[in-house]
Each structure stands twice: as structure tokens, then as C-alpha cells.
Amino acid sequence: MSRSIALRHVSKKYDRGSYAVQDVSLMVEPGEFLVLLGPSGCGKSTVLRMIAGLEHISEGELFLDGVHSNETPPHQRDTAMVFQNFALYPSMTTRENIGFPLKLRDPAADHGPQVEATARMLAIEDLLERLPGQLSGGERQRVAMGRAVSRRPSVFLFDEPLSNLDAKLPEHLRAEISSLTKELGVTTVYVTHDQSEAMSLGDRVAVLREGVLQQISSPEELYTLPANVFVAAFVGTPRINLLEAVVHAPLDARMALNLGRQSLALPVPLSADHQLLRVQQGRPVIVGLRSEAVRIAPPSEARPGEAALTGLVEHVEYQGHEVLVHLNTGSRPAVVPDPETARPRFPASRRRVPRPPGPGRVRVFPARRKSRPPIVSGGPSATAAQERRTTVGSDLVVRTGPQGRVRSGAQVPLLVDLAQLYVFDHRGRRICPAPDDVPGLD
Numbered sequence: 001m002s003r004s005i006a007l008r009h010v011s012k013k014y015d016r017g018s019y020a021v022q023d024v025s026l027m028v029e030p031g032e033f034l035v036l037l038g039p040s041g042c043g044k045s046t047v048l049r050m051i052a053g054l055e056h057i058s059e060g061e062l063f064l065d066g067v068h069s070n071e072t073p074p075h076q077r078d079t080a081m082v083f084q085n086f087a088l089y090p091s092m093t094t095r096e097n098i099g100f101p102l103k104l105r106d107p108a109a110d111h112g113p114q115v116e117a118t119a120r121m122l123a124i125e126d127l128l129e130r131l132p133g134q135l136s137g138g139e140r141q142r143v144a145m146g147r148a149v150s151r152r153p154s155v156f157l158f159d160e161p162l163s164n165l166d167a168k169l170p171e172h173l174r175a176e177i178s179s180l181t182k183e184l185g186v187t188t189v190y191v192t193h194d195q196s197e198a199m200s201l202g203d204r205v206a207v208l209r210e211g212v213l214q215q216i217s218s219p220e221e222l223y224t225l226p227a228n229v230f231v232a233a234f235v236g237t238p239r240i241n242l243l244e245a246v247v248h249a250p251l252d253a254r255m256a257l258n259l260g261r262q263s264l265a266l267p268v269p270l271s272a273d274h275q276l277l278r279v280q281q282g283r284p285v286i287v288g289l290r291s292e293a294v295r296i297a298p299p300s301e302a303r304p305g306e307a308a309l310t311g312l313v314e315h316v317e318y319q320g321h322e323v324l325v326h327l328n329t330g331s332r333p334a335v336v337p338d339p340e341t342a343r344p345r346f347p348a349s350r351r352r353v354p355r356p357p358g359p360g361r362v363r364v365f366p367a368r369r370k371s372r373p374p375i376v377s378g379g380p381s382a383t384a385a386q387e388r389r390t391t392v393g394s395d396l397v398v399r400t401g402p403q404g405r406v407r408s409g410a411q412v413p414l415l416v417d418l419a420q421l422y423v424f425d426h427r428g429r430r431i432c433p434a435p436d437d438v439p440g441l442d
């Protein structure tokens with residue numbers, strides 16, 4: 001049996017008055033696999049612990065199967081939690097560890113068959129008589145999962161279960177977790193800071209930043225229609241290219257996005273999304289281009305809807321199946337919070353002033369809770385300043401096939417597919433494609 005989980009305006013406030021989680025509302029359907037994704041300190045574990053009953057809910061309501069459950073004791077919630085650090089009993093064998101929750105529930109019964117069935121499911125039948133000290137990290141995590149699974153709970157709660165394991169192993173265990181939860185049909189909430197893990201596991205992914213829910217969507221929608229620049233920057237490898245731009249929308253000439261030394265001319269007739277950018281005339285915005293939205297090709301090969309740029313090859317990164325070409329187009333990388341960076345834990349006055357970003361990097365905002373700083377610096381006349389502050393180093397990463405031969409130092413022509421253009425306003429909200437529009441999603 002699996003159950004639904006609903007959070008309504010849930011907040012968690014710790015003693016010193018700061019919110020770890022702020023006004024989070026979400027619904028997990030029975031049997032659904034929801035991933036909570038966000039950088040360190042954004043409140044993911046706190047949400048999970050509130051669902052488990054290990055943390056008191058300061059404000060808002062939790063419903064399990066539609067029943068108000070804020071005060072339900074943890075052992076009556078029928079949830080099973082798997083932690084990052086395995087937490088096995090060191091003096092118990094695998095058999096005893098897996099059977100322990102069953103024994104607690106019914107000390108007199110023979111749990112052998114159920115323990116063995118669970119071990120078979122996780123391919124650890126051969127390890128039943130071993131102690132945790134005689135197991136590898138991956139095996140120990142499998143035993144921990146076996147212990148969570150054995151009593152057939154109605155909700156699984158995973159708190160970064162793979163983050164302590166070697167890089168190779170998690171991919172294998174990832175697939176096992178996915179098939180296990182699907183096979184059992186149990187509602188699952190899974191916490192991770194690893195976007196590729198989130199995208200490969202989740203039916204839906206909820207992105208948190210500083211305790212605030214940014215977006216909850218399917219992995220496909222998160223990638224193709226990020227609600228804001230933070231989500232866009234967090235999801236996808238290599239990271240989306242984010243460039244400062246100014247909207248140039250004269251009445252008597254072609255509309256363009258000025259990137260500093262070059263500009264992206266928008267195709268005519270303007271698409272509905274591009275039409276809407278007109279109101280941003282003269283304003284600073286952020287242009288987002290995924291690495292697959294740009295190709296190295298001369299203007300003569302341009303397809304309808306592609307705009308030409310040029311770039312100086314700074315660095316070529318061979319990945320085997322593909323090549324990432326780092327280019328300098330004379331643009332300015334946008335100032336976006338770095339999703340990989342933990343929230344600063346000391347007051348602003350003691351914080352060091354961040355150094356300017358290196359090539360391909362982004363600068364980090366000091367975290368603020370109430371009013372978030374605008375994402376783009378500069379005002380309506382930002383173009384001149386932008387020109388002056390043009391960076392040295394790469395500002396655009398383009399993905400090409402392994403046969404694409406470019407060398408560092410070469411000036412190359414680029415074609416940008418404007419159907420894959422993202423534009424975010426100065427607060428970081430996506431304005432193109434327009435928020436209500438869901439092109440290409442069936």
C-alpha cells in the first residue's frame with residue numbers, strides 16, 4: 001500500500017528565528033517518486049524529516065492520505081527512512097539487520113522467508129550472514145535499503161543515500177532504487193543535491209533554494225521550461241550559458257538582444273514569445289542558451305530561426321562521445337547564484353567580498369531571505385557599461401560531435417537556434433518562453 005503526502009504552507013523555524021523551510025506546498029501522489037533537489041543547506045532534509053515526524057512543523061499542515069498528521073508520532077506514520085550514512089547495527093548480521101524492524105513488530109514470528117525475499121530483491125542473498133564491517137559501502141547501503149523495505153512501509157524517505165559511495169557505484173544503485181520503488185509501488189521522497197541523480201530518478205523534481213520552493217515539475221519540464229534562472233543554472237550538464245543582455249526593440253529596425261560586442265537579431269516575423277520581449281526595451285535581461293542551442297557553422301548554412309555570432313575558441317574539452325568547446329564571444333556571463341555553493345552561515349558584515357568570477361564561473365550572491373537581489377546588475381543604459389566589462393575568458397560552451405575539429409585560438413562562426421532561446425528578467429524569472437506557454441511539450 002502506498003499513500004499520498006501533502007504539505008500545505010509548511011515552514012520550519014529554528015530557535016534563532018531563521019527559516020530553514022518557508023511556505024512550502026506540494027503534493028506527492030500515491031506511488032509517485034518525488035525528488036527534493038537543491039544546494040547544501042536549502043532545507044531538503046528538513047522537509048524530509050518533517051514528513052517522517054522527526055522534526056516539528058512550525059507553521060502549516062502535513063496530510064498523509066488526506067489525514068492531518070502534524071502531531072502523528074513517527075512510528076505511526078508507516079514511513080521508512082534510508083540515510084546517507086547507512087546506520088546499520090554493527091553487531092548484527094545482514095539477516096538480523098534486515099529482519100530487525102519485523103522482529104520489533106512481531107517478536108514471536110519467523111521472519112526468515114520475508115528477509116530472504118527482500119535479500120533476493122536486492123541481490124544480497126550471499127551476504128546474509130556477514131556483519132556490516134565485512135561489507136563494502138555499496139553492499140552496506142543495499143542492506144540499509146533492505147531493512148527499510150522488509151516491513152513494506154507505505155512511504156520511503158531517502159536522504160542522500162548514494163552520496164557517500166564511490167562515483168561508479170551510485171549509477172548502479174540508482175537503477176536499483178528506481179526499479180525497487182517501482183516494483184513495490186511505494187510513495188517515495190528522495191533528497192539529493194545531485195541534479196543528474198534527481199533527473200534520472202524522479203517522476204517529478206521539486207527544486208528548493210534557501211528553504212523556498214522554486215519549481216516542481218517533471219524532469220523534462222524542469223529542463224525545457226525552468227521557472228527561473230536559478231533552476232535553469234542548476235539543471236543540465238554542461239550548465240546553461242547565461243549571458244547579460246539588453247533588449248533592443250526599435251520601431252523601425254529589427255529587434256535584437258545586445259550581448260555586448262555582438263547581438264542576437266531576432267527572426268522576423270517575431271514569434272509570440274519574442275513579441276512579448278518588446279516591453280523590455282532598454283532593460284537588462286539574462287539570455288540563456290543551452291550548449292546544444294548553438295552550433296559551429298558559417299552564416300551561409302543558417303536555417304530559418306538561427307542567428308549568427310562569432311567566438312574565439314578558448315579551450316576544447318574532449319569527452320569521448322562529444323566535445324565541449326569553450327568560446328569567448330565578448331559577452332558578459334550573468335551574475336547568478338551558484339547552485340553548488342552552500343548557503344553562507346555567517347552574517348553579511350563578516351563575509352568577504354566575493355572575487356570576480358573566473359572563466360565559465362558565476363559570482364555568488366550573499367543569501368537574503370525577504371527581498372532577493374535583482375539578478376542582473378546595471379540599468380536601462382547598461383550597454384556601455386556592459387561593453388566595458390566584457391570578460392576575458394570563455395562565456396559560451398558549445399557541444400559538438402567528436403569529429404568536430406576546432407583548435408584553441410581559432411575564431412569560429414556560430415549559429416544560435418533562437419527557438420531554444422531563454423530570456424530571464426532582471427529578477428531572474430523566465431519571460432521567454434512566456435510562462436504560460438509550453439511549446440514542444442505533449
Ligand SMILES: Nc1ncnc2c1ncn2[C@@H]1O[C@H](COP(=O)(O)OP(=O)(O)OP(=O)(O)O)[C@@H](O)[C@H]1O
Nearest residue numbers: 014015020038039040041042043044045046047193
Ligand atoms: N537543529 C537545527 N538548528 C538550527 N538550524 C538548523 C538545524 N538543523 C538544520 N538547520 C539549518 O537549516 C537549514 C536547512 O538545513 P537542511 O539540513 O534541511 O539542509 P539540506 O538542504 O538538507 O542540506 P545538506 O544537503 O547540506 O544536508 C540549514 O541552514 C541548517 O543550518
